[in-house]
Amino acid sequence: MQQLVSPGTALTILAGVLISGFYIHYMWAALKKAVRTRDDADVGEDTYRRSFFGAVISVVVSAIAIRVYGLGPFLLYLGPIAALLSPIAVTFCLREELVGS
Numbered sequence: 830m831q832q833l834v835s836p837g838t839a840l841t842i843l844a845g846v847l848i849s850g851f852y853i854h855y856m857w858a859a860l861k862k863a864v865r866t867r868d869d870a871d872v873g874e875d876t877y878r879r880s881f882f883g884a885v886i887s888v889v890v891s892a893i894a895i896r897v898y899g900l901g902p903f904l905l906y907l908g909p910i911a912a913l914l915s916p917i918a919v920t921f922c923l924r925e926e927l928v929g930s
Contacts, residue, residue: 855924894907
């Protein structure tokens with residue numbers, strides 16, 4: 830029997846599906862909260878500084894991933910890892926928004 834995909838590919842797909850589930854869950858909850866509280870006054874401090882730094886880190890890692898592709902085949906995995914880490918960071922921020930209030 831011939832193998833359809835490699836174990837690494839299967840693991841990446843499984844991780845992507847899992848991350849997508851959490852992402853959709855927290856995005857939906859944040860949207861429901863935003864609709865529910867849309868008329869409330871915004872109070873408190875800006876808690877999105879870490880989100881900005883996370884976005885900057887994501888862009889830098891993506892640029893590095895593109896730059897180092899020619900240095901070795903093992904570095905080809907850096908791109909998919911960065912692609913999986915970015916929505917994890919967004920999901921974490923959505924979760925903090927919901928839990929923190």
